[in-house]
Amino acid sequence: MSSPSSSSSGANFSSVPILDYSLLETNKPEFIAQLQHALINVGFLYLSNPPVSQQDIATVTEYIPKLFALPQEEKEKIRMVHSPHFLGYSRLGAELTKGNIDHRELSESFGLAPDALNYFYDTDEKMQHRAKIVQYPVVTDADANDQGVGPHYDAGFLTFLLQASAHKGLQVQNLSGEWIDAPPIPGTFVVNIGKALEFATQGLARATSHRVLSPRALPGEPSLPRYSVPFFQNISLDVKLAEKQLEFPPEILKLKEGRGEVAATDSVNFSEFDREPSGQVGLIGRVKSHPDVAQRHYPELFKKYFPDGLPSAGSAY
Ligand SMILES: O=C(O)CCC(=O)C(=O)O
Numbered sequence: 062m063s064s065p066s067s068s069s070s071g072a073n074f075s076s077v078p079i080l081d082y083s084l085l086e087t088n089k090p091e092f093i094a095q096l097q098h099a100l101i102n103v104g105f106l107y108l109s110n111p112p113v114s115q116q117d118i119a120t121v122t123e124y125i126p127k128l129f130a131l132p133q134e135e136k137e138k139i140r141m142v143h144s145p146h147f148l149g150y151s152r153l154g155a156e157l158t159k160g161n162i163d164h165r166e167l168s169e170s171f172g173l174a175p176d177a178l179n180y181f182y183d184t185d186e187k188m189q190h191r192a193k194i195v196q197y198p199v200v201t202d203a204d205a206n207d208q209g210v211g212p213h214y215d216a217g218f219l220t221f222l223l224q225a226s227a228h229k230g231l232q233v234q235n236l237s238g239e240w241i242d243a244p245p246i247p248g249t250f251v252v253n254i255g256k257a258l259e260f261a262t263q264g265l266a267r268a269t270s271h272r273v274l275s276p277r278a279l280p281g282e283p284s285l286p287r288y289s290v291p292f293f294q295n296i297s298l299d300v301k302l303a304e305k306q307l308e309f310p311p312e313i314l315k316l317k318e319g320r321g322e323v324a325a326t327d328s329v330n331f332s333e334f335d336r337e338p339s340g341q342v343g344l345i346g347r348v349k350s351h352p353d354v355a356q357r358h359y360p361e362l363f364k365k366y367f368p369d370g371l372p373s374a375g376s377a378y
């Protein structure tokens with residue numbers, strides 16, 4: 062496959078690999094091998110030919126700008142600050158609850174039994190998967206900061222991301238700390254690993270630091286916002302990852318040794334998985350990301366993480 066989306070041969074990737082979901086039917090061992098490389102060395106992949114109708118993707122993509130174009134007073138009515146569950150509209154988007162995802166091939170690429178990850182799941186109604194619909198407005202001032210989302214890790218097991226406009230902006234940090242572009246590829250989802258899966262697999266699956274640069278108003282380029290829809294697949298709220306060690310076959314553990322260490326990263330969040338139950342880690346993350354909501358609904362936690370009161374920028378990370 063050609064640049065910019067082909068996988069690099071070494072562990073220190075220079076692009077994000079594309080996995081063709083239809084390979085599962087035609088050549089499963091090859092799919093599993095490519096998945097292994099993506100999970101262990103990169104922590105990010107594009108999934109092409111995903112099991113989602115392209116018509117549905119087109120409908121969602123078309124609808125999103127209309128959602129953000131609603132009158133401000135309509136959006137204010139559903140502001141996140143009204144919700145102790147951190148759900149609703151905020152400056153960056155709205156958050157919704159969604160259903161469950163099958164995990165089999167993931168397990169298999171690690172040499173685990175297909176049901177090995179069931180421990181981390183609860184009944185559907187107790188799972189708190191989340192999706193949000195995000196708009197990144199165009200930065201018009203040439204001197205202004207273009208941080209759309211600063212460097213971070215995602216929290217849960219997997220994130221499925223629809224890049225719903227043509228802008229590049231998503232960047233992924235490789236082992237030596239360089240920022241690698243992950244531009245939108247039509248018809249694909251970006252899939253990446255969260256801190257919970259990294260902890261649960263003793264670091265075998267990489268949670269990879271990533272960020273988004275907002276679109277800039279450049280001569281000759283359309284001055285349109287960037288849109289994306291990440292879906293965060295979380296784990297059971299009660300699970301303490303420090304208490305559950307998955308056992309891996311030695312040949313799989315060797316793959317981790319071959320990868321080498323992460324030399325540089327700009328992300329620090331969700332380090333509490335080594336001591337807190339998953340639900341608490343998630344809540345701390347929400348408190349840090351949305352201090353205005355925390356101040357109203359979780360005053361004790363707010364005081365702990367923001368002893369000096371509301372910060373001028375939105376996050377404690
Ligand atoms: O908008 C994107 O492309 C990614 C957003 C992201 O990384 C996040 O919300 O965790």
Ligand SMILES: [Fe+2]
Nearest residue numbers: 213214215271
């Ligand atoms: Fe993210």
